[in-house]
Amino acid sequence: MNMTGELWQMVVVLFSAVFTGNILLTTFLGMCPFLAVSREVRAAVGLGFAVVFVLTFTSLLNWVVYRYVLVPLELEFFRFIMFIIVIATFVQFVEMVLERFSPVLYQNLGIFLPLITVNCAILGASLFMVIREYTFTVTVGYGFGSGVGWMLAITAMAGIRQKMNVARIPQGLQGPGITLIIAGLMALAFIGFTGVLQGR
Amino acid sequence: MIAITLSVLIVSAIGAGLALLLVFAERYILDYGECEITINEDKQIRLQGGSSLLEALTREKIFIPSACGGRGSCGYCKVTALEGAGPLLPTEEPYLDKAEKEKGVRLSCQIKVRNDIRIRIPEELLSVREFECVCTRIRELTYDIREYRFRLENPDSMKFIPGQYVQVLAPEYEDSPEEVYRAYSISSDPALEGSIELIVRRVPSGICTTYLFDHLKEGDPVRINGPYGHFRLTETQAPMIFVAGGSGMAPIKCILHHMANIRCEREATYYFGVNTLRDLFMVDEMNAFQEQLPRFRFFPVLARPDEGSEWTGETGLVTEAVKRAFPDCSKHEAYLCGSPGMIDATVKVLNEGGMPVENIFYDKFS
Numbered sequence: 001m002n003m004t005g006e007l008w009q010m011v012v013v014l015f016s017a018v019f020t021g022n023i024l025l026t027t028f029l030g031m032c033p034f035l036a037v038s039r040e041v042r043a044a045v046g047l048g049f050a051v052v053f054v055l056t057f058t059s060l061l062n063w064v065v066y067r068y069v070l071v072p073l074e075l076e077f078f079r080f081i082m083f084i085i086v087i088a089t090f091v092q093f094v095e096m097v098l099e100r101f102s103p104v105l106y107q108n109l110g111i112f113l114p115l116i117t118v119n120c121a122i123l124g125a126s127l128f129m130v131i132r133e134y135t136f137t138v139t140v141g142y143g144f145g146s147g148v149g150w151m152l153a154i155t156a157m158a159g160i161r162q163k164m165n166v167a168r169i170p171q172g173l174q175g176p177g178i179t180l181i182i183a184g185l186m187a188l189a190f191i192g193f194t195g196v197l198q199g200r
Numbered sequence: 201m202i203a204i205t206l207s208v209l210i211v212s213a214i215g216a217g218l219a220l221l222l223v224f225a226e227r228y229i230l231d232y233g234e235c236e237i238t239i240n241e242d243k244q245i246r247l248q249g250g251s252s253l254l255e256a257l258t259r260e261k262i263f264i265p266s267a268c269g270g271r272g273s274c275g276y277c278k279v280t281a282l283e284g285a286g287p288l289l290p291t292e293e294p295y296l297d298k299a300e301k302e303k304g305v306r307l308s309c310q311i312k313v314r315n316d317i318r319i320r321i322p323e324e325l326l327s328v329r330e331f332e333c334v335c336t337r338i339r340e341l342t343y344d345i346r347e348y349r350f351r352l353e354n355p356d357s358m359k360f361i362p363g364q365y366v367q368v369l370a371p372e373y374e375d376s377p378e379e380v381y382r383a384y385s386i387s388s389d390p391a392l393e394g395s396i397e398l399i400v401r402r403v404p405s406g407i408c409t410t411y412l413f414d415h416l417k418e419g420d421p422v423r424i425n426g427p428y429g430h431f432r433l434t435e436t437q438a439p440m441i442f443v444a445g446g447s448g449m450a451p452i453k454c455i456l457h458h459m460a461n462i463r464c465e466r467e468a469t470y471y472f473g474v475n476t477l478r479d480l481f482m483v484d485e486m487n488a489f490q491e492q493l494p495r496f497r498f499f500p501v502l503a504r505p506d507e508g509s510e511w512t513g514e515t516g517l518v519t520e521a522v523k524r525a526f527p528d529c530s531k532h533e534a535y536l537c538g539s540p541g542m543i544d545a546t547v548k549v550l551n552e553g554g555m556p557v558e559n560i561f562y563d564k565f566s
Contacts, residue, residue: 073210082214085215085218092225096225096226107289
């Protein structure tokens with residue numbers, strides 16, 4: 001595939017990862033922080049940015065690890081363990097660097113980093129990228145797009161939940177109940193994007 | 201077989217390599233060099249950066265009160281940071297009110313020493329010391345309350361304000377893998393500077409009370425630090441109501457010793473609430489105070505007097521007894537000590553009787 005074709009595919013994959021194939025709303029990965037940290041928009045955006053950052057870089061790192069370490073050694077079946085180790089190391093490392101060199105960023109982003117190590121959307125993206133045999137360039141778009149999609153979903157959810165504070169919700173549905181129903185409705189809405197883009 | 205071993209080895213090696221990377225990163229990235237802490241514009245401490253402010257101060261034998269051991273869950277270790285503490289953390293926010301935030305009050309266990317810091321702490325905390333003591337007497341007061349006397353060895357005396365408390369160190373023992381500090385009010389006469397007494401109620405599976413009740417013997421060494429706390433008599437002449445329950449007796453007893461020492465003539469009424477007759481203790485001591493202090497009266501209140509007992513004193517909840525005796529207490533001051541439930545209920549009753557909140561002083565045991 002020539003360079004322009006690959007770039008075009010990257011853009012398509014990026015947009016489909018944000019909308020039609022939103023990792024949170026179509027595969028329901030990364031639900032725990034989605035439910036736990038979506039009480040207010042500020043925290044949700046903070047976590048969202050942290051996820052975008054970590055997702056982009058870990059899927060790239062994992063692509064390199066898979067292509068140049070696991071495949072040559074014929075250890076593809078170890079990718080689950082390997083990917084988790086890489087993600088955990090990366091998150092720890094970033095946390096340390098932020099704490100040392102950018103206290104402001106650490107205040108806003110750093111406190112969410114430990115939450116992200118166990119966010120299954122991160123591992124999910126790395127595994128999808130292997131299954132779908134993305135190239136390095138396309139993985140850039142896929143990782144970044146998945147992160148943005150996740151952030152979009154949690155920010156929208158946080159906005160809705162802030163409004164819900166003043167809404168009258170039937171007692172039996174309060175808390176997680178209504179939140180899950182809203183997540184379902186949001187997923188339905190995102191399915192509306194299907195067909196807009198011809199990508200995977 | 202070889203393939204399996206080899207692949208396991210490779211994966212382990214990669215994991216170990218990444219772990220090593222993190223170890224080195226921690227060593228070299230999180231190296232903050234030497235920092236300086238300036239306390240009250242006066243005392244300087246130089247130390248290697250990277251630890252929490254609370255840890256750094258404790259190493260220098262400056263004891264900021266802390267009940268949770270630096271986990272950020274008790275909110276006691278407040279200091280005022282003038283410079284260099286960085287922005288307010290979300291972990292501190294729940295423990296600080298608006299006035300404190302404006303003044304720059306912070307939780308010292310959450311601040312990391314990354315650069316030079318200037319802080320202000322109450323002058324009296326600088327007089328907080330660590331004491332090596334020997335437990336010289338253990339006295340059973342009731343089935344679950346004991347009095348402990350500690351002789352101070354090094355340093356050999358402690359000056360404290362009646363109503364203050366000390367922290368006792370429970371060392372590691374079988375079921376408790378780490379050292380913890382727990383706070384207990386001093387109950388003894390402040391004039392006796394060479395030893396202190398504490399009144400302790402057993403908390404089922406409590407770390408420190410299990411140590412004190414099941415492990416500590418007379419003659420054993422004990423470590424404490426203190427004194428701490430703002431619970432103390434005011435300097436007015438307003439009549440006073442003392443209300444205590446169980447081991448809440450301790451600071452009130454200490455205050456009464458002090459009043460007897462200075463021949464205090466303030467009017468004082470003490471309601472001591474317990475469940476049943478077998479929970480009642482130190483009645484003789486309190487009667488002795490009634491003889492020494494002309495305007496002091498002591499009323500034990502039994503919540504549930506045993507059937508057929510000859511109890512002629514007050515019965516019911518301690519709050520009801522206070523309400524009966526002081527329908528109007530707007531001119532009084534109140535000193536409360538006991539469980540949070542008892543204190544909250546008493547504060548409510550006193551408010552209804554017209555006592556302003558600023559005249560109610562309490563020490564919650566939780």
